[in-house]
Amino acid sequence: MSVANQTDLVDALLIKSEVEDFFSLESELLDERRFDEWLDLLHEDLYYWMPIASNVRFDQPEREYTRGRGEANWFDEGKDILRKRVQQIQGGDHWAEEPRSRTTHLVANVRVASTQGGDIGTKCRFVVYTNRLEHDTELFVGKRVDVLRRENGQLKLVRREIYLDQSVLMSRTLTTFF
Amino acid sequence: MTASNLIDNEAGTLSRDIFSSEEIFGREVKRVIAPAWSYVGHTSQVPNSGDFFASRCGVERVIVTRDPSGAINVLSNSCRHRGMPVCRYDSGNSADFTCSYHGWSYALDGALTGVPKFRELYQGKLEKEKWGLIKARVSIFHGSIWATFDDAVPAFEDYIGEDMLFYLRTLLQGPDGEDDGYEVIGGIVKWQVPCNWKFGAENFAGDHYHGYSHLSVERLSVGTSGKKSRHNFAADKTARQPMFLADPARGHTIRASVYREVPEYTVQEAASDEVNDYYRKAHEEKCRRLGDHARLLIHGGVIFPNTHFNSAGRTTIGVWLPISAARTEVWRWLFVPRNAPAVVKDTLREYYLRYAGPAGLVEQDDMENWTAAQRGTEGLMSSKYPFNYQLAMGLERRARPDEWLGRNVTITENTTEHNQRVFYAHWASRMEQQP
Ligand code: FES
Numbered sequence: 001m002s003v004a005n006q007t008d009l010v011d012a013l014l015i016k017s018e019v020e021d022f023f024s025l026e027s028e029l030l031d032e033r034r035f036d037e038w039l040d041l042l043h044e045d046l047y048y049w050m051p052i053a054s055n056v057r058f059d060q061p062e063r064e065y066t067r068g069r070g071e072a073n074w075f076d077e078g079k080d081i082l083r084k085r086v087q088q089i090q091g092g093d094h095w096a097e098e099p100r101s102r103t104t105h106l107v108a109n110v111r112v113a114s115t116q117g118g119d120i121g122t123k124c125r126f127v128v129y130t131n132r133l134e135h136d137t138e139l140f141v142g143k144r145v146d147v148l149r150r151e152n153g154q155l156k157l158v159r160r161e162i163y164l165d166q167s168v169l170m171s172r173t174l175t176t177f178f
Numbered sequence: 179m180t181a182s183n184l185i186d187n188e189a190g191t192l193s194r195d196i197f198s199s200e201e202i203f204g205r206e207v208k209r210v211i212a213p214a215w216s217y218v219g220h221t222s223q224v225p226n227s228g229d230f231f232a233s234r235c236g237v238e239r240v241i242v243t244r245d246p247s248g249a250i251n252v253l254s255n256s257c258r259h260r261g262m263p264v265c266r267y268d269s270g271n272s273a274d275f276t277c278s279y280h281g282w283s284y285a286l287d288g289a290l291t292g293v294p295k296f297r298e299l300y301q302g303k304l305e306k307e308k309w310g311l312i313k314a315r316v317s318i319f320h321g322s323i324w325a326t327f328d329d330a331v332p333a334f335e336d337y338i339g340e341d342m343l344f345y346l347r348t349l350l351q352g353p354d355g356e357d358d359g360y361e362v363i364g365g366i367v368k369w370q371v372p373c374n375w376k377f378g379a380e381n382f383a384g385d386h387y388h389g390y391s392h393l394s395v396e397r398l399s400v401g402t403s404g405k406k407s408r409h410n411f412a413a414d415k416t417a418r419q420p421m422f423l424a425d426p427a428r429g430h431t432i433r434a435s436v437y438r439e440v441p442e443y444t445v446q447e448a449a450s451d452e453v454n455d456y457y458r459k460a461h462e463e464k465c466r467r468l469g470d471h472a473r474l475l476i477h478g479g480v481i482f483p484n485t486h487f488n489s490a491g492r493t494t495i496g497v498w499l500p501i502s503a504a505r506t507e508v509w510r511w512l513f514v515p516r517n518a519p520a521v522v523k524d525t526l527r528e529y530y531l532r533y534a535g536p537a538g539l540v541e542q543d544d545m546e547n548w549t550a551a552q553r554g555t556e557g558l559m560s561s562k563y564p565f566n567y568q569l570a571m572g573l574e575r576r577a578r579p580d581e582w583l584g585r586n587v588t589i590t591e592n593t594t595e596h597n598q599r600v601f602y603a604h605w606a607s608r609m610e611q612q613p
């Protein structure tokens with residue numbers, strides 16, 4: 001955290017604490033299956049993207065992840081589709097989530113990377129543990145790059161890039177939110 | 179145990195052991211998976227000399243390359259010295275492949291071109307022409323690339339058969355009916371499912387009975403029809419007859435519909451004007467090009483044994499890659515019309531992403547159900563109680579409403595498990611053959 005003086009330092013710490021609080025709340029709502037309240041934290045213009053990784057040569061890192069808007073991705077969507085995903089789970093007959101998964105979302109290494117206008121750019125790491133039925137356990141680990149936007153004093157998630165550390169997905173479904 | 183003890187065609191039943199037994203799995207890899215033509219990719223993935231991507235041909239790891247002569251090669255990705263993968267990347271462009279162990283290098287057509295210390299240590303005697311990468315037989319069909327390492331397998335055209343060649347060609351025609359009308363979008367979707375590969379294959383072969391699986395998504399609108407349905411054709415005004423076609427001599431199966439007459443273009447309410455304009459024009463062009471055949475709507479199917487495809491407005495081709503009796507890796511290629519404007523390609527792409535694969539609102543429930551079905555093959559008692567494949571038994575026929583639907587296929591109108599029965603009957607006949 002590079003800050004010029006005491007006041008800036010306090011401001012930066014406050015923002016960081018607010019961001020961490022936001023992520024903790026998100027995790028809590030998801031893990032307590034309060035999906036509608038989670039949706040309320042998402043900006044109407046949200047861009048939610050999880051590219052697919054592949055194994056490329058060391059000098060072509062830009063090819064490691066598929067491009068959003070043009071190539072295959074795990075997720076490349078907006079709030080409208082996330083809303084459908086939530087509705088599907090809530091119907092009670094989305095078998096891939098019925099009975100529902102036990103999930104724990106951990107967010108760590110949170111850093112505020114930029115602040116511009118009302119937008120806060122952040123970077124963090126995530127660990128998502130899910131357990132279903134008797135033995136179905138999955139572990140999703142990776143990095144996130146998020147943008148939070150302040151609107152009417154409230155922070156909303158407006159952009160989420162999710163970089164999962166897998167190329168072949170080792171799970172049969174991606175029914176959890178990141 | 180012979181395959182005929184596992185499958186009872188008269189009764190329409192089959193033993194659960196074919197999904198759970200590792201011993202049967204070992205045999206089927208040799209007798210069913212290996213002696214087959216398998217889809218390995220599409221020419222649009224390797225437009226330039228030196229382009230390559232990693233793929234699979236059954237249980238073999240392969241590299242698909244375009245060499246300087248313009249030819250496409252499917253090479254075993256295994257060094258002839260000690261078996262190392264000579265290509266460590268999923269895709270790229272390269273002049274050759276150099277093994278990371280002792281440094282043998284191979285050209286894009288598989289020829290062994292470089293051997294370190296060839297003169298000093300091999301005394302210049304190593305017969306390089308005998309030690310190139312193992313090359314698969316390759317067939318290119320309207321842009322799709324097929325391969326097999328089995329010399330005894332009939333030529334591609336005979337293996338697929340005249341009827342299925344027609345359906346495969348139609349599958350690969352763009353929305354305007356032009357041959358080889360598709361290209362693959364970047365990124366092969368790969369994931370693993372803890373179930374036997376045949377659960378996926380039989381589902382794609384002809385399971386239209388499993389609407390119950392997808393109730394949760396039918397309430398949402400995920401297609402571009404604007405209707406509450408997962409399918410774009412939900413909005414069609416022209417009546418159509420669902421048909422299940424199977425080639426009993428080869429084991430291939432198709433799910434399709436035939437419209438009563440050449441259909442009107444159906445406006446996709448949830449798509450933009452630009453997208454509708456494209457599809458309307460393409461539809462007119464297709465009707466002009468194909469005439470009466472424009473009545474055909476392919477939903478999907480299986481090229482025996484493990485190549486599968488889905489269509490009806492969403493063209494994807496994939497393979498079920500057997501890992502073990504209870505584990506399968508799926509690779510899926512997503513296609514968009516080559517000559518369509520970007521907005522059309524993207525509309526389609528988004529539809530795939532929310533429909534198919536592990537994040538797809540539709541296929542998630544398929545994978546869940548196949549995984550659950552796998553559990554039903556595990557107990558000891560389950561061996562004694564076979565699965566039931568009796569749905570619409572005896573209703574299939576060889577007489578067909580339209581001659582062009584195929585001379586050698588059986589056709590069943592309406593929902594049936596006949597395609598699954600054909601798939602397993604052919605599986606059993608392959609299992610009986612000595613490898
Ligand atoms: S294993 Fe490839 S050079 Fe030895």
Ligand SMILES: [Fe+2]
Binds near residue numbers: 391392540541544
């Ligand atoms: Fe399905």
